[in-house]
Amino acid sequence: MPGAAIASIARMIALRVNGEHRELEVEPRRTLVEALRLDLGLTGAKEACGMGNCGACTVHLDGEAVYACLVLAADCAGRSVTTIEGLASDGRLHRLQEAFIDADAFQCGFCTPGQIMALAALFQREPKPSDAQIMRALSGNLCRCGAYQHIVQAARLARER
Template sequence: MNPEVTLRVNGRRYELQVRPDRLLLDVLRDELRLTGARRGCETGYCGACTVLLDGQAVHACCLLAVRAGGREIQTIEGLASNGKLHPLQRAFIEEGAVQCGYCTPGMILSAKALLDENPAPGPEEIRQGISGNLCRCTGYVKIIRAIQTVAQAKGGGRP
């Protein structure tokens, strides 16, 4: 019999029966239809599947769903509130930090985890913060700029 797991995703509770070897990424995408977390390398390298677990960025492809029970999970779908985009989402659009978009959800969630912990990161700290997320389009310059504009709007952002 599959164990019952309570997943708290974007503030909602889901009671699910999941196979013990199911990965959080598969449950999010296939059961909950939250496809913002992308299926990428599935080896913990590319970061396309990044979600926040109790506020920390993790690879959903390298986490058992049963071990995520009772913890707070945030996906890109939970970032906008009342139809209003999160400042990071707006900044990514305004700075042109999105091209094909495949890395974008993970990139934004890693940036959110970074800014929640360190509201005024310098460029090197931003690079470190998104080092678990590969982008094959942009060369990262605009992504880093987008994150910097949000950091500066929060009153930080050392040059």
């Protein structure tokens, strides 16, 4: 029975997600975005293309922005993952989240968590990024609604704050 064979090779992993210790039983082929959404109920990261083309699934892995559809959950054992749900702190939105609201930087909002997480990784390294750095950070994130101008405005607004 194929299902039984897969279940038998599933293994327990421990990792930190949004600052909390979590344990998960994962099959070898389970991706990080699947584990976040289906096993942990963290649905902020979206799965759209599932092949590293759109950026909707962007999260931080040990502080770096990654496409969670291209990372295996099993490879996250012992590592630290941050999703859009973990970006606010002390009851306050991240300055990028506030700036996205103030700049009206979304339409349907499907790409928004990925856009913000891609920018948040940049702002963590570089609190006052240049326009070129902002463009580069956003270059792997698509917006089917075409809200790009407002997304860039939001990043500039966050930079000024």
